[in-house]
Amino acid sequence: MFQEISFILNGKKRKFNIDVRKSLFEILREYAGIKSVKQGCKVGECGACSVLVDDVLIDSCIFLGLWADGKKIKTLEGQAKQGKLSKVQQAYVNEGAIQCGFCTPGFIMATTSFVKKNKQKNVTIDEIKKNHAGNLCRCTGYQNILKAVKKSLRN
Amino acid sequence: MFDFEKYIKPETIDETIKYISENSDARLIAGGTDILINLKKGKFENLTLIDIHDIKELKFIKIDDNKNILIGSGTTFLNIIESDIIKKHIPMLIKAASSVGGPQIRNIATIGGNICNGVTSADSASSLFALNAVLILKGINGKREIPISDFYLGHGKVDLKETEILIGFKITPNNYKGYFGHYYKYAMRNSMDIATIGCAVSLKINHGVFQDYRIAYGVAAPVPMRCLKTEKAVINQKISNELLNKISNMVEKEVNPRTSWRASKEFRMNIIKELSKRVTKKILISVGEKI
Numbered sequence A: 001m002f003q004e005i006s007f008i009l010n011g012k013k014r015k016f017n018i019d020v021r022k023s024l025f026e027i028l029r030e031y032a033g034i035k036s037v038k039q040g041c042k043v044g045e046c047g048a049c050s051v052l053v054d055d056v057l058i059d060s061c062i063f064l065g066l067w068a069d070g071k072k073i074k075t076l077e078g079q080a081k082q083g084k085l086s087k088v089q090q091a092y093v094n095e096g097a098i099q100c101g102f103c104t105p106g107f108i109m110a111t112t113s114f115v116k117k118n119k120q121k122n123v124t125i126d127e128i129k130k131n132h133a134g135n136l137c138r139c140t141g142y143q144n145i146l147k148a149v150k151k152s153l154r155n
Numbered sequence B: 001m002f003d004f005e006k007y008i009k010p011e012t013i014d015e016t017i018k019y020i021s022e023n024s025d026a027r028l029i030a031g032g033t034d035i036l037i038n039l040k041k042g043k044f045e046n047l048t049l050i051d052i053h054d055i056k057e058l059k060f061i062k063i064d065d066n067k068n069i070l071i072g073s074g075t076t077f078l079n080i081i082e083s084d085i086i087k088k089h090i091p092m093l094i095k096a097a098s099s100v101g102g103p104q105i106r107n108i109a110t111i112g113g114n115i116c117n118g119v120t121s122a123d124s125a126s127s128l129f130a131l132n133a134v135l136i137l138k139g140i141n142g143k144r145e146i147p148i149s150d151f152y153l154g155h156g157k158v159d160l161k162e163t164e165i166l167i168g169f170k171i172t173p174n175n176y177k178g179y180f181g182h183y184y185k186y187a188m189r190n191s192m193d194i195a196t197i198g199c200a201v202s203l204k205i206n207h208g209v210f211q212d213y214r215i216a217y218g219v220a221a222p223v224p225m226r227c228l229k230t231e232k233a234v235i236n237q238k239i240s241n242e243l244l245n246k247i248s249n250m251v252e253k254e255v256n257p258r259t260s261w262r263a264s265k266e267f268r269m270n271i272i273k274e275l276s277k278r279v280t281k282k283i284l285i286s287v288g289e290k291i
């Protein structure tokens, strides 16, 4: 069961002949060479596979690859521009919000989506937590991630 | 890789119905947050997947000429949270939608999928029960409407006839105008957890007297439910702490929670009783009543 699909991946148009049974996660890793998406749980619990589809944050492991057809997909790979980290990425670095790094691409995408919606707004720590609740981190204890999100909102 | 045999992507509701009737082993997929997990577990054999994810006809939130609020089955929880119509008229549903999973789940999971999977913990169910929501279904023999309370037949079982698809929900003005409601999800974690108990209350109050009172629960029985006897006893009564205690004692006799690995029956009963008071009080205080 193969079908041709195309989508804009980090600003570039890409075309693939995909097995319709594959998840977007599998398409990104196996066909598109996107290695930032990680497989933590495969069932929508951990957010390590998070990407933006038309600027909406989703878990790519429970998203049919076919649904990406005609959409704009953003992954971590598209965040740095001309070798310069995005503001969110830089905030994670500055706050030491990364340890092993496995969860980081997913978290960066979640924060990127959150910051876009809440720029210049006064958000509470609870709102930050609620909007990152779909991402798990086994290393940092979250405190530095929270600081990085706060910093990203200010910048 | 998801485990299915055949894949069909209809463009319209009528095309979907035609395909369901031609494929007896078919399952619909909307947001996929339930069914894709089951497909990974290999729960189905030789499944035909009918993909309604992109059907525009199923995505709407509107008010018709008769002031009915209509919500398409393909509406995501994100759409609900961001809807001005819902915010203005039935904010309790925003509360329910915001309590589902985490952002990634709310962004894609649909309210139709939440109800059609037939589970008692569905976060939108108790509120829809308290709002007397009517389900609009369509199959090969045409359209029909049934109250949500009749739709649930048992754990995981709903009254979807063989060729039917859920088009959406209707909430009539006599079920939301003048009402104030609230949904509270009690779970072990604040997010990304299934409700231990969900409680929705919707009420109408005039000069300190209950004109109407509705209380619905998730996980208090095999399917979401209302406590109709309790409700009857509250109508025309004055607000008082004694009445709140009476509510809490009466709901105990109507519900039927069970023990699972999440919580024991006794613990659930405590939460059920406590939430009846807490949720009711929260609404009363929010509308300026003294209690």
Ligand SMILES: Cc1cc2nc3c(=O)[nH]c(=O)nc-3n(C[C@H](O)[C@H](O)[C@H](O)COP(=O)(O)OP(=O)(O)OC[C@H]3O[C@@H](n4cnc5c(N)ncnc54)[C@H](O)[C@@H]3O)c2cc1C
Pocket (backbone or CB within 6 Å): A043, A044, A045, B027, B028, B029, B030, B031, B032, B033, B034, B035, B036, B037, B052, B073, B074, B099, B100, B101, B102, B105, B108, B109, B110, B111, B112, B113, B114, B115, B116, B117, B121, B122, B123, B124, B160, B164, B165, B166, B167, B192, B193, B194, B195
């Ligand atoms: C990590 C995670 C966390 C979750 N947390 C919660 C939570 O906190 N609260 C909660 O209530 N749920 C939760 N869920 C369960 C799930 O997300 C919801 O039940 C969701 O609303 C299902 O909607 P969907 O569109 O994704 O369903 P799908 O998986 O697409 O469909 C579910 C079922 O409904 C049927 N169906 C869908 N649409 C229609 C239609 N229009 N007509 C007829 N049948 C239809 C499908 O055939 C399928 O059997 C969670 C799931 C995950 C993976």
Ligand code: FES
Pocket (backbone or CB within 6 Å): A038, A039, A040, A041, A042, A043, A044, A045, A046, A047, A048, A049, A050, A059, A060, A061, A062
């Ligand atoms: S791998 Fe997708 S959410 Fe965990």
Ligand code: FES
Pocket (backbone or CB within 6 Å): A097, A098, A099, A100, A101, A102, A103, A104, A136, A137, A138, A139, A140
């Ligand atoms: S840094 Fe290791 S899981 Fe988050």
